[in-house]
Amino acid sequence: MRAAAFTGFGGPEHVTIESFDDPEPGPEEAVLQVEACSINHHDLWILNGDFWVGEDQLPYVAGMDVAGTVSAIGNDVEHLETGERVLLCPNQTCGSCRFCREGPESHCERFSLYHGGLAEYATVRADRLVPLSDAVDPVEAAALPVSYMTAFRMLEAAEVGPGDLVFVPGATGGVGVATVQLASVLGARTIGTSTSRAKLGRLEALGADHTIESGDPDEIRESVLEIGRVDATINHLGGPFSEVGLNVLRRGGRMVICGQTAGPTSTLTLDDLFLNQKRVIGSTMGTQGDLERLLDLVEGGRLDPVVHERYPLAETDRAFADMADRSAVGKLVVEP
Template identity: 60%
Template sequence: MRAAAFTELTGPDGVSVVNQPTPEPGRGEAVVDVEACSINHHDLWILNGESSMVDPTDLPFVSGLDVAGTVSDVGEGVTGVEPGDRVVLCPNETCGTCRFCREGPENLCADYSLYHGGLAESARVEASRLLRLPDGVDATTAAALPTAYLTAYHMLRRAEVEPGDLLFVPGATGGVGVAAVQLATLQGVRTVGTSSSASKLETLADLGADHTIKGTDPETLRSAVADVGRPDAVLNHLGGAYTGLGLDVMRRGGRMVVCGRTAGATSEIDVPDLFLGHKRVIGSTMGTQADLERLVDLVASGDLSPRIDRTFPLEETGAAFATMQERDTLGKLVVTTSSR
C-alpha cells in the first residue's frame, strides 16, 4: 500500500509517497481502507520538526489522525465492527484500565496519546475506537470531524455555555475556531470571532458568527470585544497573550477554555481579576469518543456541515501541508485516497 510518509522533518517538502506492507490486524484491531484523512496543525508541527513526539532519526513516519473509510479486516476478539463497515476513527489512545478510562472522560487518561497513521491507503487501528457511519455521511465529511470539531465540542461542554450566552473566539477562522462558531451557533450561543482576514470573516458570518472583528493585536481586540459586550465564555485555541486578553474581557464568573499555544506558551494574567472576578481558566485537550458520536449524529441529522476548504489526493499530501502552512484556508484540508 501507499503511504504519504514524513521522510524528513523539514516542512511540506519532507513528505514522500512510499510503499509499505499492508498492515495486518492484531488482537482487538481492525484495518481500515482509508478513504479520507484530514490534516491538522498537530501533523504540521511534526513535519516541521517542532514536535518532540517523533525522533528525526526514526523516519519515515506516517502521521494523520482523522481517519474515515471502510473496514477491510479485523483481528481476533473484535466484535463491534466487521469488514465492509463504513467507519470514522476516534483518534484517542488510552490505557483502557485507569479510573478515567473506566469512568470517563477518557481524554484524562494519564497515558493519553493520539493515533497516527491515517495518511495511507490502509490504517491499522484499535477496533473499539471506530464509530460506524450512518448512511448519508460520506468519508470526507466524517474525516473533518475528529480533531478540530471534537476539540471544539468538548471545549464548549467544558465552558458550560447556555443559549443566549456570548462566546468570544479569538482566531475564529482556524480549524478549531470555525468548528467552535458552528457548534456554538447550533446551541443558540452568540459568538464574536476575530481574524486577520476580512474575507474569511465574511465566510465566518455566513457560518453563524454574530459579531466579527478584524485584527490580531490583543490590545486592539480588547476594546473591540468590549464594544460587543462582556463574553460569558472564551474558547482560546491560541494561548499566549490571548489568554490574558480572554480573562480581561470576560464577565465576572466567566469561563475560558484553553486548548492550544500557537500564539505562545506563556501569558501574563491579572491574578486579582481572576479571583475577585470569580473567573475560571480551564485546560482541555481533544474530547471523548462519546463527543465524536454526537458530532456524527449532528452531521447525519443535517444540523452540522463541517466546513471543508479543499481536498487533496494522497500523492499531493505535501501540497496540502504547504497550503496549511500558508494559512490561506478556512475549514478543513482533507487528503483522499481514491486509487483502490
C-alpha cells in the same frame, strides 16, 4: 500500499509518497481502507520537527482523522464486519486509570493520539471505530474528530448555553470554525477574530454574530468590550490572547484553553481572576461519546463540517503547504 510519509523535518518538501507492506490486524485491531483523512496543525508541528517524533522514526506517517471501510479484522474483534463504513476516534487511552474507568477518557493519565491515516490502509484499535451511516460523506466525517471534538468539549467545559456570548480568538482555524458552528447549534452568539477580511466573511456566512479584523491583542480587547463582556472565551491560541480572553469575561465567566499556537506562556491579572470569580480551564480533545454526538448532529442536518479543499494522496505535500500559509478556512482533507 502507498502512504504520504515524512522523510525529514522542515517544510512540505519532506512529504513524499512511499511504499509500505500491506498491514495485517492484531487480535484487537482492524485494518481500514482509508477513504479520507484530514490534516491538523498537530501533523504540521510533527513535520516541522516540533513534536515527539525523532529521526529514528522516519519515514513517519501522520494523520489522525480517518474515515474508511473495514477491510480486515483481528481474531478477537466481534463487533465489526468487513465492509462496514466507520470513523476513527483517534484517542489512545490506557483503559485502566481512574479516568478511563470513571471518565472523561480524555483525562487519561497516558493519553495520546493515533497517527497513520495518510495512507491507503491504516491499522487501528477496533474499539475506537464509530459506525458511519451512508448519509455522511467520509470527507465530512474525517473533518470531525480533532477540531470538532476539541471544540465540543471546550464548549461543554465552559457551560455554554442559549443566549451566551462566546469570544473565539483566531476563529478561522479548525477549532475556531468548529466553535462558531457548534455555538450556533447550542443557541449561543459568537465574536470571532482574524487578520483576514476574506476569512471573516466566510466566518460570518457560517454563523458568526460579530467579527473583528485584527491580530493585535489590545485592539481586540477594546473591540470585544465595545460589543459586550462575554460569558465564555474558547481559546486555542494561548500566548497573549489568554490575558485578553480573561479580561473580556463577565463576572463568573469561563475561559477554556486547548492550545498554544500563539505562544506557550501567558500573563494573567490575578485580581481580575479571583475578585471577579472567573475560571480558567484546560482542555484536550474530547471523548468517543462526543464524536458519536457530533455524527448525530451531521446526520440530523444540524451541522455541516467545513471542508476547504480535498487532495489526492499524491498531493499531500500541497495540503501541508496550504496549511502552513494559513490560507484555508475549514479542514484540508486527503483522499487516498
